[in-house]
Amino acid sequence: MLKKTLAALALGTALLTAGQAMAADYTIDKEGNHAFINFKISHLGYSFIYGTFKDWTGTFSFDAAKPEDSKISITLNTKSVDTNHAERDKHIQSKDFLETDKYPTATFVSTSVKPTGKNADGKLTADVTGDLTLHGVTKPVVVKTVFLGEGKDPWGGYRAGFEGTTTIKRSDFGKMMDLGPQSDTLTLDITFEGVQKK
Template identity: 50%
Template sequence: MKQLAVFLFAALLGATAQAAEYKIDTKGAHAFIQFRIKHLGYSWLYGRFDDFDGSFYYDDKAPEKSSVNVNIDVTSLNSNHAERDKHLRSADFLHTAKFPTATFKSTGFEPLSDGKAKLTGELTLRGVTKPITIDVTNIGGGKDPWGGYRQGFSGSTEFALEDFGIDYNLGPASQKVEMILDIEGVKI
């Protein structure tokens, strides 16, 4: 019985989050940067960025010290429609020929309750840098079957297209875009 108690205690210690730097797991397809915008106010148009990388620091004992850096290859935009993607990459929208990369660098992390937090940072998109706030939920963390340690988060934010120099008229219902972020990192 004593051995069982020691084993359970050790297992619980191993399952707690670790203060560490994590590389975002884009190779294993465990991270997604998606967007959605209303189409004429009648439905949602969804898309994603297929190529991005980054890292984050997280410590469950001092979450306010958390930080995130992400680089997005904006040319990897994919809305599941080649002609629309070509238009979204054009100067009307993302102007990827001139601005092929977007970045996010955090400036703060405010823990709330129940694994929720507010992540603030600077988003650079289309050559414009603006502050944004991302609502974050800690999904969980722990050992993986390959001997590594992982930590996962989900987040969402919304911003006006015009804030980043996109003034193409999509109608009054389509002035803001929502970003949906699901990130799993592997401890470095």
């Protein structure tokens, strides 16, 4: 009886350990420039301004069999904002908007991942909820995410890729220059590959 109990415990421990081992940790491939955080915002309701953040890093943990256990953490350098117009970039960095001297980084840390099925292309989708800290204010946001795929790369590594989108209101993240209601909503588009840590 004791032998059977010990055998069952050993088997249960092995299965649990195997399940835990399936989740892998990744570093977002910013060094290879396979990662982008882009944004879009209305300019006074007359046109749209597009931009990107050039300097950011991140890590995530992912297992396609249990996406609900995934985690992600991102840190970006707010001074790396680029809208293809140097004077506008300086203005965005100023006290009128991001105050980058006072708040040099923005962060996103996931708090939950809820699988939502598959998109029209058969790709897994999920709502990734997390805390976004921007301009000294932390608010929960939901990123609509698509798992693009995973596999070996030509350089001996293993990669997984995602894209996601969310919208935020500038007015939720501290006092910034008021450009009217049409310029309050900012759309963020994120896409990246992660390289599995060895």
